[in-house]
Amino acid sequence: MQPFDLKRAIAVVLPAITLLIGFPVSEAMAGCASMQPLPAPGSWSVVTNGDTTIINTAPSFFAQSDSFGPNPTNLLPTIYEDSCDVNGDPIPNSLPSTPEQPYNLHADPKVTTLPDKLSPTNDLGKIIKALHGDKDFHAGKEDSGRKDGHVGKIDPKQLQFAIDILEGNPVNRVYSGFPVLHYNGPLKGKTVTPILDSNGNVTGGEVTIHLVYYDSHIESDTNYVDPSVVADVPWTIHYVVDVLDRGSDDFAGYMMYFNSKLGNPAGVKPNVGMDNSFFPMSVGQDSEKGQRYEFDMKMAPSGYWNLTYHWGWRLHPPRVQVVENVKVPINGKPRNFAEFEAFCPTHQPNATGDCPELLTDQNFKLAAINMIGDVAPEKRMWNDFRAIQAGAGGEALEAAIEDLDSAFDDWQHRTRLPRGVAEDPAADETLLFVNNTIYGHVTGFTRDMQMEMFKFTGRGSQIKVKLLNGDFFNHAYMLVDFGGIRGWENTFHNTLPAGGQGPLFTFGRNHWWINTASGAIPIPVAARGATTASTTSRVIDMDSLRGSHDKETPDFNRIDAEKIAKVRVKTTASGETIGEHTVIVNFNYDPPRRLRMYQFDALHHDEAIWSPH
Secondary structure, three states: OOOOOOHHHHHHHHHHHHHHHOOOEOOOOOOOEOOOOOOOOOOOEEEEEOOEEEEEOOOOOOOOOOOOOOOOOOEOOEOOOOEEOOOOOEOOOOOOOOOOOOOOOOOOOEEEEOOOOOOHHHHHHHHHHHHHOOOOOOOOOOOOOOOOOOOOOOOHHHHHHHHHHHHOOOOOOOOOOOOOOOOOHHHOEEEOEEEEOOOOOEEEEEEEEEEEEEOOEEEEOOOEEEOHHHOOOOEEEEEEEEEOOOOOEEEEEEEEEEOOOOOOOOOOOEEEEEEOOOEEEOOOOOOOOOEEEEEEEEEOOHHHEEEEEEEOHHHOOOOEEEEEEOOOOEOOEOOOHHHHHHHOOOOOOOOOOOOOHHHHOHHHHHHHHOOOOOOOHHHHHHHHHHHHHOOOOHHHHHHHHHHHHHHHHHHOOOOOOOOOOOOOOOOOEEEEEEOOEEEEEEOOOOOOOOOOOOOOOOOOOEEEEEEEEOOOOOEEEEEEEEOOOOOEEOOOOOOHHHOOOOOOOOOOEEEEEEOOOOOOEEEOOOEOOOOOOOOOOOOOOHHHHOOOOOOOOOHHHOOOHHHOOOOEEEOOOOOOEEEEEEEEEEOOOOOOOOOOOEEEEOOOOOEOEOOOO
16 A cells, blocks of 8 residues: 655645745745754742742743734744754754655655554453443443343453453554553663664664554553664664554654753753654544554754654644653663663663563562552553452452443543542642553543643743652653743644644644753652552652762753652552642743643653643
């Protein structure tokens, strides 16, 4: 199957569409697009007192305006040149799209048909349905049809199949090896393979990243990349993207670049971020097959590279995943140190995913999974299936099946808090960090997707965020601005005629800043209840965050554990308590149109991202 050709059509219609939707476009300029200024030191503050942190953001560089009107002042004229670094030199491969080359950083993807489009949602739902013995059952609904204690036939093979899906054990599916339980961070590291010329000089490099899109999920086999060998030369990410049931979306990898290369004695600062593509990927509603898209994405020299997000704008939040440059340290430690600390304590952090015990030692793997909090819907499903497998009967069986219904439903809806976790009615949003994921809700918001923070209308807005940590290890909150303070361009082409959504959602190119610029905000760790404690289960307190704040660690990657009081709030899950912290944000800029608040976990990033528009 050949991909449809968008380039020629889009190059023709883009100028007219751009005029119609009101985005300014400048003529091409020689050289590179200059860096926008950075906020002055001292123009922002992050102050913690006990269980509350107050963030006063840096001020805007632009006149006050309506960000959602026709001419927001923080929308910059588009310059069709690479971006400049701090020295005024071009950063190669930092212009994602032009009218002549709408996909400026990759050729047309290779598209092939997969054996099927079955996802973990399809298979887990079918197994739960069979436990009810009701053909009309829809997991998570009140009318499940299970009456008078009746359940369907318990098939041991299907129970093990469900556990294998959750643990990521080998199964006969396209998504085999992508666990629903996010305990395998130590295994998700890769190193760029260099490309050498005849004299042995490095001229480039390549690494392969495999992604799976389905329902509200993007799963990846890679979370950390060591690109050291291509610090000074452009390189390539070979993406293998499998689109399964209800996974249709636009492929958009949002790259964030620094103003100078890592190792600069003056340190690195935020520069620009941009979607590297906005290519429509789809699976027909009536199709029995999934689709595989393969992209070869051009990257700037990795010395500039911070990370790349993979957005799923058709269902966001929560459809998003990130891959990070492991050479950007946290508290003087490798960027993935917290993954090893939680799930592979017998090994030192490394970039190549060296923790074989997670694959070869069942007890080691069980101990890793048990670091995930029991309020997590994914962990609840795992506990319930294991209880049924162990022979639960009577009321215990009934309780396990009932909990499976709600846990399965909660897992599919990260735009609300799962069962057993209360929303803070005094907060504007409540975020639960659990299973290296974030579940959240904007208070009073009733739609089931694309949460919107309507209260953030412009400078002077105040937003209160309640942070909850349901895991038995550290999480830390970060808040990033994508162009509200320093401005953004809409460089991207229009894909509406071809079934895509650019430029209505694409970031184009923006000048980012981190509102938690003096360091991420740690959230107190959950404590185990009496029924969950065991000799193979640990709790990691915040002492582990203390480290050498070396010169190589950017300010925004420094985490001060001593500021946070250990305040907890009770939950109903096995007597477990959940870590709690409050953040109050005073915004001194108008929001960027694309995304009002970008929020994530600094320590276990991967899929722990939750951001309202």
